[in-house]
Amino acid sequence: MKPRSALATAVALALVTFTAPAVAAPDPQEWESVLDAANGQTVYWNAWGGDARTNRYIAWVAEQMQESYGVRVEHVKLDDTSSAVARVLGEQQAGNDSEGSIDLIWINGENFAAMREQDLLFGPFAESLPNFALTYPDENLEVVTDFTLPTEGYESPWGKAQITFYYDSAQTDTPPQSIEALLAWAKEHPGQFSYPRIPDFTGSTFLKQALIELTDQDEALYAPVEDADFEEITAPLWAYLDELHPHLWRSGRSFPESGPNLRTLMSDGELSLAFSFYPTDAAVAVMEYELPESVRSYVLEGGTLGNVHFVAIPYNSPHKAGAMALANFLLSPEAQAQKQSLSMWGDRSVLAIQQLEPSDQALFEQGESHPAARPADALSQTLAEPHPSWMNALQDAWLERYGVN
Amino acid sequence: MNNAANALTLEQVSIHLAGRPLLHVDATVAPGDVLTVMGPSGSGKSTLLAFIAGFLQSTFTAQGQVRLGDTDVLSLPAEQRGVGLLFQDPLLFPHLSVGGNLRFGLPHRSSQKSAQIAKALEQVGLAGFEARDPATLSGGQQARVALMRLLLSQPRAVLLDEPFSKLDTALRQEMRALVFGQLREAGLPALLVTHDEADATAAGGPIIALG
Amino acid sequence: MGSEQANLSAWQMLFAQPGLGRSVAVSFASGLASTALALLIVVLFLAASQGTWLDRSLRRLVSPLLAIPHAAVAFGFAFLIAPSGLMARLISPWLSGWEAPPDALIVNDPWGLALTFGLVLKEAPFLLLMSLAALPQLQAEQRLRLARSLGYSPTLAWLKVVLPSLYPLIRLPIYAVIAYATSVVDMALILGPRLPPTLSVSILGWFSDPDITHRFMASAAAVLQLRVTLAALLSWWLLEQLARRLSQRWLTNGDRQRGEALFTVTGRAGLTLASLAALAALIGLGLFSVAGFWRFPELLPQSFTFDHWQRSADMLAGPLVNTALVALLSTGLAAVLVVATLENEQRQQIHPTRSLWLLYLPLLVPQIAFLYGLVVAAERLGIRPQLALVVAGHLLFVLPYVYLSLAEAYRRLDPRWLYIAQSLGVSRRRAFWRVRLPLLLAPLLTAVAVGLAVSIGQYLPTQLLGAGRVPTVTTEAVALASGGNRRLIGVWALVQAGLPLVGFMAAVALPRWLGAPRRAPLNVQRQG
Known part of the structure; x- marks a missing residue:
């Protein structure tokens, strides 16, 4: 066997494959049907994996999703979010419009702008998520605005960052x-x-x-x-x-x-x-x-830059129902409270905590504070x-x- | 020429392998003479050469004295002993031409190197072979180049390790005459190890039988 | 994708990038300089240390060093030489007087020196292993005896009579090293200059820029990178010719002594230093993996903890299984393909052909451009990311290394062994299994071990072709590395280094266990 044929064999090997059947996108307005469709799906969630605590939180989310909704969540750990953008773009160029390899991306800012511009996102879906109302978007415009761009329901808020x-x-x-x-x-x-x-x-x-x-x-x-x-x-x-x-x-x-x-x-x-x-x-x-x-x-006296980070669903995700169920769970008081707790991750909630049910508010009070964390009143200086x-x-x-x- | 000053002396040399005695030699080789050590394989005759040349493996232990004239060669590293080796393989370096191989043998500061090489080649009937690739030479020709490379390096003694065993019979006669003739002419003491009686006869010197 | 116009503007955009010339120059120079330095270190070491205690110990160390992933070596080395690193701590504050680290630009220096030395740490073990695999074919021992009996000092003798024959046998591995070093990404990210970075690092940044127009420019830059690599190879070839010309006289000038002491000392010191640096780098990582708080100028962490290991333990199992699976499959396939190719070559008596360059193509083309093309191609063919695709991707990079580790030994095995076997009435097929393979067991296992190390170290092929669905120890380690937590990096780098180490130890132990003690791959004395 010549080397040339060795290479050919390598490529041939890659050809041994199977394709999964495409699933029609569910309508987020009918939430029950979304959850039905989600049951049994595997959601590939591409999220930056550089922080062990974030990874641990996502592992916890995966457990909850399996237990409560029968959705398997796989955390695809990225070193840079833009590689997920590149992947969806590559799939689009190759004509793969229904069997993409990414179901949910942790995203914001210029990556979101780029994906919107290239029409690479599924939506609008965010505003139909049952838990979305808990963010009180009318009073908290930052959950529907990403670097001045209106999100228009193409990404769902997840957490808050500030310099x-x-x-x-x-x-x-x-x-x-x-x-x-x-x-x-x-x-x-x-x-x-x-x-x-x-x-x-x-x-x-x-x-x-x-x-x-x-x-x-x-x-x-x-x-x-x-x-x-x-x-x-x-x-x-x-x-x-x-x-x-x-x-x-x-x-x-x-x-x-x-x-x-x-x-x-x-x-x-x-x-x-x-x-x-x-x-x-x-x-x-x-x-x-x-x-x-x-x-x-x-934070500086005049305030510092802050933004909200989101999750978005690529247009060619084969598991959109599962991805929406996940995005909705991420907005639940339970998941948001876990995320904000310093012992889990310590990422700030996007919910309007003061407007939640008292029992839900109580979830957020469990989180301990740390002397090295910044004062709680700093949020107003964003x-x-x-x-x-x-x-x-x-x-x-x-x-x-x-x-x- | 002062015989005593340039003789190769082996004084009460004995070599052991794992505590078992292998051989014992006590002899003096005068300049121009060839001492033949005979014995079957495994008798330790090649080990004796390795000992004298400075390449004895650490599994062997050896006692005794080896002197070249008044010099105690055992206290010197191999390259300073002035003991030249001729193996059954000619071992011409493949990355050098015939001339390059001979030049490799010449001392650093010798004069008229090209002339010396030309003369050496002429002596063994290979005049004009300087630029040839050693791989294109016959076995006999390679053996002759190897001999001249050795002699050009001006050794004080020569050790021969079955140097003719790979040659065919006709060539063997010719090479024996050439090698022993050249050694005698150069006045070098030589030690030959072999299992071929004809080698010993041609060498014409004393014979020690091992094993 | 893209019309001619887009193509043209991509090039214009590329050449308008500030510092492009410097990026190219650093990529070119660090690639050539590190290869030359690594080769010099290895050659002088082999010349100066034959049969010494040092020789035996470093030979044993070489394969573990080869097994440590590049990024791990880079992290460890950066921590060793940084102004706040281990070496500075060793002398602070009692000697240097530094209570705080000095503000000196050592790592990420604009000349790429830190990168060059970091590369040497990885290249030297590879070249040493390749040399050790080739040496038994050269009757080196006998040549040396002869040269020494002609009065040559040992180190000089080796340089004059063994090296000229060894060099052609390790030339291909050297070319592979040059190609790798001119386009390396992970080490350059950690150790290389930053204003501007090397060309390969810039390309990675442009490829992952959300701005789509940068991607056209990145493709143009990938073509430029290929040219830089080819230019480096061409320069090396020219240097080879020059060195051959210049050394011709030196080889035969009859000088038996001059430079001996210098060569011997540098030869022994060079590789010893390189090995010690790599070892110290590893020790630094090891310390971090169990470190509590550890502030400058403390030489040791103020407290120790197993937290980092414990927390990583839960996440290790899946990636470990994937890593082992992909490495064994791709290396196994590569070994079968390479042996089949070589055996066919021997039977048909064909000379290695020009098509071999195709095999080396994956080593020459910048990985990210090459793989991005593969991903689009696979998508177009409807092949979805999966384990098989990842294995195939690894195969592309494992294959050339297995081939260049095995080919020379295979071709140079004395054919008379097979003639004898066949004359004893053994069929060709049986002679292959019963005679050739056992005789080549040591080089074969070395090649497999190199293949395993290459596969385990792959990041981009695993991530891109598997769409991240086949997490391996390396993909997890790289993702974590982007978070900059040195304690976790230490844990994962040690795990990553440990895996190929198991492969290498098996390669050393297996022949002994199979009853061929003298053919252990790392101390082969004589062969055939």
């Missing part, structure tokens, strides 16, 4: 309370702060945070970037970064690879001030031995995400200026 700074109180007494103060602090503490390299998600968020604080034309950020004078609006940001970079970690000649990388550098003692998109990140890191007990979290087009424009401009050292 949260943390520092070691044993080493720093007065952490900076604004982007301006951060510059002064960095000058006094050279090499002890940094932000993830653009185009990392957390790093890009830092740029947006700084831009919001530095520009006086905030409203322009909430419309597509094409409509604004990008040069003029961002000029204060670049002036600020030009001044800040020489005082950053490694003098700005290198940047951490990702958000979690900041935490590792804090743990190693290389940084003494850092930030995360997950408000309980620092508390969890203390519980996981990564950070010292003396770490404290806070700034909304700019239009997603700003993210790309800022990333490109940053790479142009600082991408080569």
Whole structure:
């Protein structure tokens, strides 16, 4: 046998396959029929798998779904959500419109915008989920808005994130309370702060945070970037970064690879001030031995960027009923309370807790607090995400200026 | 030429394998002479050569003295003993030409290297073979190149490990005459191990029988 | 996908990327430099350490080192050399005076030096193993004796009489190393420069950018990456020619001594240092996997805990089974295909043909571009992600390594063994099973062990072709690595390293157990 035929055999082997029958999409308006159809389905949920606590929570959800609805949930652990987007896109290009390999994606922001633009999502379904009403969307617009884009029922809210700074109180007494103060602090503490390299998600968020604080034309950020004078609006940001970079970690000649990388550098003692998109990140890191007990979290005085993360169903999912049943369960007070509890995960609920039944409210009171977690009243200081087009424009401009050292 | 100063002396040499005595030799080989050690396979004759050349495996133990003239060779690493080896395989290096193999044998600082090589090839009837690939040579030709490579390295003694056993009968006669003639001419003490009586006869020196 | 216009603008967009030239230069240079350094270390070690205690110990260490996944080595190595890493802690604060880690750019340096050294740690064991597999065919022992009897010092003798014959036998593995090193992603992500990153890392970022137009650019960049790899291979080939020219005189100049001491010392120190670094990297990971809080400049964690192992234990079972299944199936298939190919080649007396390059194609083309194409192709054919597809994908990458580990030994087995067997009235088929395979047991097992290690280390083929439905230890480890928790990374990296280790230990133990002690793959003395 020649090597050539060896290769042919390899391909032939891959051809031995079977195809599952396609299932018609159920109507979310008739919830009973959705649950009937869901029973016995296996839902492949593609979700970032970089955090052991998130993974543990999803494993708990899978148990509940099996017990209560007969739905098997498989957590497909991703290193980056965009690979799921790429997969659905590839399936669409190949003409696989009914037997996609992904049933549910943990998503938000530019990934959602990209999938909507390419018509890769199933919907609208979110607003028909029985538990969706518990978010009181009329009063909490952020659960139906994703980076200024209306979700239009194409994704269902799941949890809340907000930029949260943390520092070691044993080493720093007065952490900076604004982007301006951060510059002064960095000058006094050279090499002890940094932000993830653009185009990392957390790093890009830092740029947006700084831009919001530095520009006086905030409203322009909430419309597509094409409509604004990008040069003029961002000029204060670049002036600020030009001044800040020489005082950053490694003098700005290198940047951490990702958000979690900041935490590792804090743990190693290389940084003494850092930030995360997950408000309980620092508390969890203390519980996981990564950070010292003396770490404290806070948000800047003028507030910080926050957003809601969602789950969405690809247009070609063969198990849409199961995926909707799962999305609905994720919105239940029981699942939301488990998620918010620090001992499980510590991700904030999207439900309007004050408006729940008292018995449901009680579920949320079980969660213990942690000194390293930030104060509960910080939620009111959330700034909304700019239009997603700003993210790309800022990333490109940053790479142009600082991408080569 | 001072015979005593350049002789190869084996003084009360004995080799043991796992505590069992293998052989015992006590002899002096004068320059130009060939001492033949005869014995069947397993008698330890190749082990004796390995001992003298400096390649004895650690499973063997050996006692006694080996001297070249006044030099105690056992205290020297193999490459400083000045003891040349000729095996039954000619072992010409395949990555070098015939000339390259001979050049490999020449000392670093010798003068007129090309002329020396040409002369050496001429001596064994291979004039003009410098650029040839060793693989294109016949067995007899390879054996002759190997001999000249050895001699060009200017050894102080030569050990021969059944050097003719792979050659056919006619060639064997010719090679014996050539090898022993060249060794005598160079005035080198030589030790031959073999199981072929004809080798011993042709060598013309004393014979020690083992086993 | 995409018209000619989209194609053209993709290239324009690519060349407009800031720092593209530097990305290309670092990919090219780190690939070539790491290969050259690894080869130098291995060659000098083999020359300088024959038969010594060091030789025997490092030979035993080589396969475990080969088995550790690249990403794990990179994480461990980064922690070893970082300003807050193990080496800095060793001298802090009593010697260095550092109470806080110094702000020095060591890991992720813009020249790619950390990446280059990290690559060397992985390449040297591979090249050493390939050399050890090839050496028995060269009568190295006898050549050395002869050269030493002609007055050559041992190390110099090895370099002058064994290396020139060894090099052609390990040339293909060297080319594979160059191709790998110029396009490596995981190590470059951890150790490589960041402003800008290497070309391969940039490509990965562009491929996973939500902005669809980046994907066209990524495809163009993948073509560029292929050219960079080919350019590196071509440069190496030219360097080979140059080295051959320049060394010709040196080989025959009769110099028996000069440089001996230098070669010997560097030869022994080089691989020893590399092995120690890899070992220290592994120890660092091991410490983290049981570490409680651990702050600079403490050399050891302030407290120890088994929490990280306990919590991972529940999630290990499924991935372990999948990993073993995929690795055994793909390696088993690869071994059968390779042996069948080689046996056919021997029987038909065909010379290895040019079509062999097809076999090496998966090693040359950037994995992500290649696999993305495969995924779309499979989807188009209606093949849904499943175990069989993952096994087939692994096969593409396992096959070339099994082939290049086995081919030379197979071809060089003395054919007279088979003639004798057949002359004794044994059929060809029986001679193959009763004579050839037992004689080739050691190289065959080495090849299988390499195949297992390659399969176990695969991330993208498993994730893309299986759509994440076939979770393996490696896919879990990579997902967790994106969370940056070094303690969990330590746990999973050790598990990941442990698996191929089992394969290698089996490869060493099996021949002994089958009653062929001298043919254990890692200390073959003489063969056939």
